[in-house]
Every structure is written in C-alpha cells, then in structure tokens.
Amino acid sequence: MFTTMNFRSLLVLSAIFRVFLVIYGEWQDTHMEVRYTDIDYLVFSDAASLMASGKSPYLRSTYRYSPLLAFLLLPNSIFHRSWGKFLFSASDLLVGCFIRSILKLRGVPEKFCVSSIMVWLFNPFTFTIGTRGNCEPVVCAMVLWVLLCLMNGRVLQAAFWFGLLVHFRIYPVIYVLSILLILDPYVFRYGRKPALQNWGRTEQESPRSNCITRLAALFHPWSTLRTALTKERILFGFVSGAVFLFCTALFFCLYGWDFLHEALLYHLTLQFILVLSFAQDLPFCWFLQTVAFVAFNKVITAQYFVWFFCLLPLILPWSQMKLRWKGLSCILVWMGAQLHWLMWGYMLEFRGKNVFLQLWMASIFFLAANTYVLTAVIQHHRCSPVFIGLESTSKGARKLQ
Numbered sequence: 001m002f003t004t005m006n007f008r009s010l011l012v013l014s015a016i017f018r019v020f021l022v023i024y025g026e027w028q029d030t031h032m033e034v035r036y037t038d039i040d041y042l043v044f045s046d047a048a049s050l051m052a053s054g055k056s057p058y059l060r061s062t063y064r065y066s067p068l069l070a071f072l073l074l075p076n077s078i079f080h081r082s083w084g085k086f087l088f089s090a091s092d093l094l095v096g097c098f099i100r101s102i103l104k105l106r107g108v109p110e111k112f113c114v115s116s117i118m119v120w121l122f123n124p125f126t127f128t129i130g131t132r133g134n135c136e137p138v139v140c141a142m143v144l145w146v147l148l149c150l151m152n153g154r155v156l157q158a159a160f161w162f163g164l165l166v167h168f169r170i171y172p173v174i175y176v177l178s179i180l181l182i183l184d185p186y187v188f189r190y191g192r193k194p195a196l197q198n199w200g201r202t203e204q205e206s207p208r209s210n211c212i213t214r215l216a217a218l219f220h221p222w223s224t225l226r227t228a229l230t231k232e233r234i235l236f237g238f239v240s241g242a243v244f245l246f247c248t249a250l251f252f253c254l255y256g257w258d259f260l261h262e263a264l265l266y267h268l269t270l271q272f273i274l275v276l277s278f279a280q281d282l283p284f285c286w287f288l289q290t291v292a293f294v295a296f297n298k299v300i301t302a303q304y305f306v307w308f309f310c311l312l313p314l315i316l317p318w319s320q321m322k323l324r325w326k327g328l329s330c331i332l333v334w335m336g337a338q339l340h341w342l343m344w345g346y347m348l349e350f351r352g353k354n355v356f357l358q359l360w361m362a363s364i365f366f367l368a369a370n371t372y373v374l375t376a377v378i379q380h381h382r383c384s385p386v387f388i389g390l391e392s393t394s395k396g397a398r399k400l401q
Contacts, residue, residue: 007100007114011093014121018089021131022082034350037085038303041133044084048073058258066168067251067259069135084133091137092130096121098144099313102283105151106386107198108317116313125305134303139169140310146172147283147314151386153193155183159236163243171307174270174289176240181279183232186389190231195388199317280385283314288374295370300363302342321380330373337362337369 005013025036047057047070057063057070075083096117103113120126130137142165149158158179166173187194251259274292278285290308294300321327344359 022085038132088130091141094141112317116316136306159239163240167247177275178279185230187387188232287311318382337366341366
C-alpha cells in the first residue's frame with residue numbers, strides 16, 4: 001500500500017503520526033511507570049531553563065551539548081514543554097525530504113525513492129527518537145544538508161554548515177577526511193556544478209580499487225602536497241574551521257571550561273581506513289564510518305542508531321543484498337542482539353537489578369552482531385562514486401557529438 005503512495009502523502013501521514021506520538025507521550029508520562037519522554041529531553045529542558053534565566057546551561061549536570069541546543073529549546077519555558085519534541089519531529093520529516101532530494105539527484109527511480117524514504121519515515125527507531133525528545137534528527141538533517149550542498153557544488157555553503165554541525169555535535173568530524181578527498185580538482189572546479197554519476201551506471205572505477213593508489217601516494221609527500229592543496233580543499237578547511245572555532249570561542253567566553261569539556265573533549269575520537277577505501281562513494285563511506293563509530297565507541301545508547309539510519313536510505317538503491325534470506329538474517333541478528341542488550345539495560349536502569357555481567361555479555365554479542373551486519377553490507381554493496389571527473393564528462397559529450 002505504501003509503495004503506491006506519492007511522497008507528499010507519505011510526508012503528511014508521517015507528520016500526523018508523529019503529532020499523535022507526542023500527544024500520547026504526554027499521557028504515558030503521567031500514567032505509566034516507564035516514561036515515554038527521553039531522560040535527555042529533561043536535561044535539555046533544564047539547561048534551556050537555566051539559559052532563559054541568564055545562567056550557564058552547564059549548571060545542569062550531564063548536559064554535554066552545545067549551548068545552541070539549549071537556545072533552540074528556550075520556547076519550552078515560554079510556550080509549552082513539548083516545543084522541542086515538535087521541533088525534533090519536524091527535523092525528522094526534513095530528513096525525509098533531504099533523502100528524496102539526494103536520491104533524485106543521483107537519478108534513482110521514484111519507486112526506489114519511496115521505498116528508501118519509508119525506511120526512515122516509518123522506522124520505529126527514528127520516529128520514536130524525535131517524538132521522545134531527542135535532538136539527533138536535527139543532527140541528521142544537518143549531515144544530509146552538507147551532502148546536498150556538496151552534490152550541488154556549493155562548497156562554501158557546505159563548509160559553513162559542516163563547521164556548525166561539528167560544533168553542534170562532535171561526531172561528524174569523522175567525515176572531514178572523506179570530504180577533503182572528494183574535493184578533487186578533476187571533480188570540483190570554481191563556477192561549475194560537479195557531474196554526478198547516475199544510479200544505473202556501473203562503468204566507473206570502484207572506490208575500493210582506489211585504496212592502494214591512495215596508500216601509495218602517502219609515500220610521495222611532495223606530490224601529495226602539490227595535488228592536495230586545491231582551492232576547494234583550502235576553502236572548505238578554512239571556512240568550516242573558522243565557523244567551528246568562532247562558535248567554540250564564543251561559547252568558551254560565555255561558559256568557560258565547563259562548555260569545552262562537556263561539549264567537545266568528552267566525545268573526541270577519529271578514523272582512517274574506511275575513508276581510504278570508500279571515500280568516492282560518499283554516502284556509503286559516511287554510513288560505514290558512522291556504524292563503526294557507534295559500534296566500537298566506549299559509550300553507546302539507542303539514540304546513536306539514528307546517526308546511521310538517516311544514511312541507510314541513501315545506499316539501499318545500490319545494495320545487491322536480497323531480503324530473502326541474507327537481508328532477513330541481518331535484520332533478525334541485529335534486532336535480536338539489540339533487544340537483548342536493551343532488556344538487560346532496562347533491568348539495570350529501571351529495576352535496579354545487579355545484572356552487570358549479563359549486560360556486559362549482551363554488549364559483546366551486540367558488537368558481534370554489528371560487525372556481522374557491517375561486513376554483509378560491504379560485501380553486497382555496488383560501489384558507485386557520487387561524482388564524475390569533469391574530463392570524463394567532456395569525453396562523453398564529444399562522443400555524443
């Protein structure tokens with residue numbers, strides 16, 4: 001039924017469903033033992049209330065986010081406590097719009113677009129995250145907007161939003177190397193929109209085959225330096241770095257070391273190998289980086305899954321994995337391990353049971369499940385570079401003439 005609906009109908013249905021969940025959440029918070037509202041939303045709201053009274057949001061313990069988030073939730077104290085939930089749910093819908101725009105730019109047929117968008121809009125993890133009051137949909141929307149800007153050749157705009165994004169949530173810094181690699185002089189040139197590879201084309205060189213070439217280039221530092229310092233790369237690095245440093249310096253002046261420690265240093269990590277292997281297929285590279293970042297991070301919560309769920313619809317049209325049986329096995333293994341992990345987490349957090357050993361074993365099983373799914377996704381993905389070299393498009397145009 002859903003596949004026969006157009007995008008606008010899906011969006012309206014998704015919006016109505018999310019409004020219902022926000023209203024239902026208020027009822028569940030009042031009448032049931034387990035609250036629907038995420039505990040982090042209470043932290044956000046308390047921080048916003050402190051900011052509204054002229055105090056530092058970091059006076060609220062466990063608030064480890066940019067002051068921009070507390071600023072966005074100031075209406076919680078003025079209008080209604082559910083303001084933030086509606087804001088996050090609207091960002092959730094905006095992600096759906098961005099997914100469609102990206103797939104359309106890559107020439108994906110409407111049928112596949114609708115199916116891929118449904119993976120986001122009607123995913124239980126995604127529609128509950130925003131309606132429970134978690135800010136991750138805002139981050140997901142910003143990530144996809146940066147990708148859209150790059151695909152449209154708006155490097156300056158992409159740099160601005162990327163700098164703001166990394167300030168707002170530190171984890172997207174893992175994408176910076178893949179972005180710099182993709183800003184190739186044969187793809188991005190001033191005043192010209194980059195050429196994008198169509199969904200149906202397969203003749204381009206696989207991004208995976210570039211890994212050896214990139215590693216070899218590392219042993220020729222002078223040649224690497226000469227080709228690396230392109231105008232687009234310098235511009236992106238300078239603008240994104242300037243925006244990030246400006247926001248950081250501003251809030252450091254306002255809130256001091258509390259801001260620097262809680263919002264930035266608490267989260268710092270980096271990656272490398274996946275970028276060298278898959279940077280040309282940018283959405284796929286970001287997906288793999290995010291899954292690996294979440295799976296191997298020392299701290300993990302269910303809300304982190306949204307970070308890679310927003311990228312999943314962007315790679316599905318290129319997946320050669322059949323739902324039956326490989327795809328079904330991946331879904332069941334991941335869901336089973338995740339529910340098993342959440343069950344012991346519930347017993348510890350809400351019931352106060354001494355289940356540390358069981359939770360540790362469930363975490364190991366969940367890590368193994370994530371590794372299995374990640375490997376399967378890589379094996380069955382048809383790598384497709386997002387951008388085509390300008391020389392290739394020129395040759396193609398001459399052949400048509």
